[in-house]
Amino acid sequence: MINPLSISALALAAAQGQPAPAPAADAATSEAATVAGAGALATTTTAAAQDTAASEPTQSRGDVIIVTARRRTEAAQAVPLAISVIRGDSIEATGNFNVVKLQQLAPTLQAYTTNPRNTSINIRGLGVPYGLTSDGFEQGVGIYVDDVYNSRVAAATFDFLDVAQVEVLRGPQGTLYGKNTTAGAINITTNQPTFDFEAGAELTVGNLNLKQGKAFVSGPITDKVAARFAVAATSRRGTIYNVTTDRWINEQDNLGLRGQLLFKPTDDLSITLAGDYSRQDPECCGTVFVRVGTTQRALNRQYDALVAAVNAANPGRNYAVPSRNPYDRLADLDSPLNAGNKIGGLSARVNWDLGPGRLTSITAWRFWDWKPENDRDFTGLSIVKASNNPSQQDQYSxxxxxxxxxxxxxxxxxLFGFKQRIDTQGLEQQGSDASRWSLTGAQASNPAILNNLTANNTQFLKSTSAALFGQLSWKVTDALTIQPGARINYDKKTGFYERVVTNGAGQVISCSPAPAAGSVLAAQCGIYQPQRTEPSVSDWNFSYDLNVNYKVARDVLAYATYAKSFKTVGINQNGLPLNADNTPNLDASTVDPESVRHFEVGLKTQFLDRRATFNVAAFRTEIKDFQATVNGGQFGTVRGYLANAEKVRTQGFEADFKIRANDRFTAYVNGAYTDAKYVKFTSAPCPPELSGGTFVAANGSQQPGPAGVPGSLSPRQCDISGQQLPGVSKWAASFGAEANIPANILAKQGQAYVGVDGSYRSDWNSNASPSIYTEVQGYALVNFRAGFRSGGFDLFGWVRNALDKDYIETLQVAPGNTGLIAGTPGDPRTYGLTLKSRF
Structure with a gap:
């Protein structure tokens, strides 16, 4: 029988930077050596086990995985919720170096990014609405690093730095975590300062000119003060070649620093001060031509005809995309590209043991600076020649x-308090080809009408949140536990948005009252509309959950959970849709909170002396007033704003299996089925095949034309009830295995090992309103590695996407309803060599 107190003592000592106490006899057998990376989900090890990795196999029991998911140290198999635990060495071995990449290990995690700001992290299909990011809504998946909440998903695109463990928690977590999260939480724990000296370094080189270095050092300063410092740097050539600038784009250029100081004046009190800074400065993020899909726009106003018209108006130009095969990885983007990104902060964490309880305080400040430059028309034509929305964020918690x-x-x-401010200064400017692309008749032949037409946006968001939360565990019997939890939450959001539009001569234009049809001003107002809004909203919410779990047998835990949760109110920060008189629709300034009902049952089991683990869960989540992203298809409408879909539902099941047959072989396989759909969304934006034509009459006297037929009448809005949520694969899986044998190389006794891991995702749609043109085909990826390790030394070669599978990470609909679909192809086959050393 494993002694939970021994488990807690080991984990607590590690968390506080103390040497681990000797385990009790009944726990000792659970600490057998784990093959690094083989059990990517839910594995653990100790330094002592690593040092004896070369020993012959023993009949030891399986691993005990320590987690802090419920804000206390306990074995993962004792936690009555669906949780994936991914160790730091597994992350490194499988090449999943940030949260976005973790979806290859955790099938119910969906992560998509077109740039660091426009990054979506969802669990079971829920989290944030798929599409352009807005600052005015909350994340449904909370990202915590050492207990500090990171409000911007941009943090997910940075390399992991000195990470000990990542826990992916599925389902609402508002009664245990500071910020309410309706879909789940990603709990990242970094390695802490130690009172024993230790240091390590890692160097990786690979194709695409990959260079990555990592190092850390930790140890005592005095008998009561310890420190730890870690650094990581990554550079890699881009994967798309831009023929216009004659260079590779979408590169990696990352630098990360983290320092921690642990002060432990008594055995009962520890204070950890931490600071981190990360920088990205790549030429990113460009797309390639993927396809053209016919819209309802007039045939001579669709992509191929417009390109022909531009060429006819410019003899000798003969513009054409460099390739219509996205896997040639060729682009011709003519606007500057940049994804400059800085993030960091300071925190103070205090743990004070008070007999049977512990008081914890986490004080934190974080910042995020974002300096993007984009090519929003996705072509080498000068239609939109600048699209930049730099922003700066400060948060305090x-x-x-x-x-x-x-x-x-x-x-x-x-108790939790949170304050945030985000300032954004946006600029979008039309180019010399814009008139030919966006106007008709004689105006199309006059480039001066739209050339240098500029929209300057100024906006800020002030967000304040406070909460009281808690969860109780009543151990009715040794087997039965009842866990109720509750949360009271207050949120207030205040925003400001102003768009000032100037023509090519630098003169400010006004579009109210509506200019005369056919005038130059009307043409310009059809592209950019001046606007000013000052939305403000506040709201109180009460949520609760109830978990009942029963220990059927020593290693069998059954549980059932019901949760009533919410995502708080949102405001539209990117501008509002217009009324018929060209005034902003102020009714769209705010969006209602989501109302979430969540049901889950699960079974967690271990057998074969705990060498095998099998967990299964089934879930159903229903959301009323789902906060969805609405994207405008024309340049003249707002790029994207939030609206409420009447009802969304996601349901499915998950299964995780891991076996550690002996010290020489481990394997895992994890699978998930997720059926996520709009139950009712009657006023959604229309997909491109139902857009671009003349709108049907507002009085309902006309019927929309067929999809994808040029010149057809277009619906004003679409009913997409019953369609699948974007970004969600119905089927997803991950797998891996590793085997080793004793070996003696260069007088070093150790292990030679080989490993494989991979993932699969079925088809999914990449548009907020699912489109036949944005269906992303499913794909499977397989990775291999082989190497030798001995004590603190590890040398291995790796191949990722070993079969060189062509796949698309995300698709985007170009503005203007011309039918152009652009996208980002996933990484090709990459390979390299990694050397790690600890001392």
Missing amino acids: QEFRYSYEGQKIDFVAG
Whole structure:
């Protein structure tokens, strides 16, 4: 029988930077050596086990995985919720170097990015609405690093730095975590300062001119103060060749630093001060031509005809995309590209043991600076020659949490406060080909009408949040536990948005009252509309959950959960749609909170002396007033704003299996089925095949034309009820295995090993309103590695996407309803060599 107190002591010592106490006899057998990376989900190890990795196999039990998902240290198999635990060495071995890449290990995690700001992290299909990011809504998946909430998903695109473990929690987590999260949480724990000296370094080189270096050092300063410092740097050539600039784009250029200082004046009190800074400065993020899909726009106003018209108006130009095969990885983007990105902050974490309980305080400040430059027309034509929306964020958070463990009662209670400000200065400017592309008749022949037409946007968001939360565990019997939880939450959001439009001569234009039809001003107002809004909203919410779990047998835990949760109110920060009189529709300034009902049942089991683990869960989540992204198809409408879909539902099941047959072989396979759909969304934006024509009469006297037929009448909005949510694959899986044998190389006794891991995702759609043109085909990726390790030394070669599979990461609909679809192809086959050393 494993002693939970021994488990807690080991984990707590590691968290506080103390040497681990000797395990009790009944726990010792659970600490057998784990093959690095082989059990990518839910594995653990100790330094002592690593040092004896070359020993002969023993009949030891399987691993005990320590987590802090419920704000206390406990074995993962004892936690009555669906959780994936991914160790730091597994992340490194499989090449999943940031949160976006973790979806290759955790099938129910969906992560998509067109640039660091426009990054979506979803669990079971929920989290943030798929499409252009808005600052005015909350994330449904919380990202925590050492207990500090990271409000911007941009943090997910940075390399992991000195990470010990990542826990992916599925389902609402508002009664245990500071910021309410309706879909789940990603809990990242970094390695902490130690009172024993240790250091390590890692160097990786590979094709695409990959160079990556990592290093850390940790140890005592005095008998009560310890420090740790880590650094990581990555550079890699881009994967798309831009023929216009004669260079590779979408490169990697990352630098990360983290420092921590642990002060431990007594055995009961520890104070950790931490600071981190990360920088990205790549030429990114460009797309390639993927396809053209016919819209309802007049045939001579669609992509191929417009290109022909531009060429006819410019004899000798003969513009054509460099390739219509996206896997040639050729682009011809003519606007500057940049994804400059800086993120960092400071935190103070205090843990004070008070007998049976612990008081924790987490104080943090974080910043995020974003300096993008984009080519928004996705072509080598000068249609939109600048699209830049730099922003700066500051956030402050304070959490107080008290956790108590007793014979019959455990509980966690917390207070959380959060304050954030985001300032954005946007600029979008039309180019010399814009008139030919966007206007008709004689105006199309006059480039001066739209050339240098500029929209300057100024906006800010002030967000304040406060919460009281807690969860109680009542151990009714040794087998039965009942866990109720509750949360009271207050949110206030205040925003400001102003768009000032100037013509090519630098003169400010006004579009109210509506200019005369056919005038130059009307043409310009059809591209950019001046606007000013100052939305403000506040809201109180109460949510709760109830978990009942029963220990059927020593290694079999069954649980059922019901949660009533919410995502708080949002505001539209990117401008509003227009009324018929060209005034902003102020009714769209705010969006209602989401109302979430979540049901889940699960079974967690271990057998074969805990060498095998099999967990299964089934879930159903229903959301009323789902906060969806609405994208405008024309240049003249707002790029994207939030609206409420009446109802969304996601349901499915997950299964995780891992076996550690012996010290020489481990394997895992994980699978998920997710059926996520709009139950009711009657006023959604229309997909491109139902857009671009003349709108049907507002009085309902006309019927829309057939999809994809040029010149047809277009619906004003579409009913997409019953269609699948974007970004979600119905089927997803990951797998891996590793085997080793004793070996002696260069007088070093150790292990020679080989490993494989891979993932699969079925088809999914890449548009907010699913389109026949944005269906992304499913794909499977397979990776291999082989190497030798001995004690703290590890040398291995790796091949990722070993079969050189062509696949698309995301598709985008170009503005203007011309039918152009652009996209980002996934990484080709990459290979390299990694050397790691610890001392």
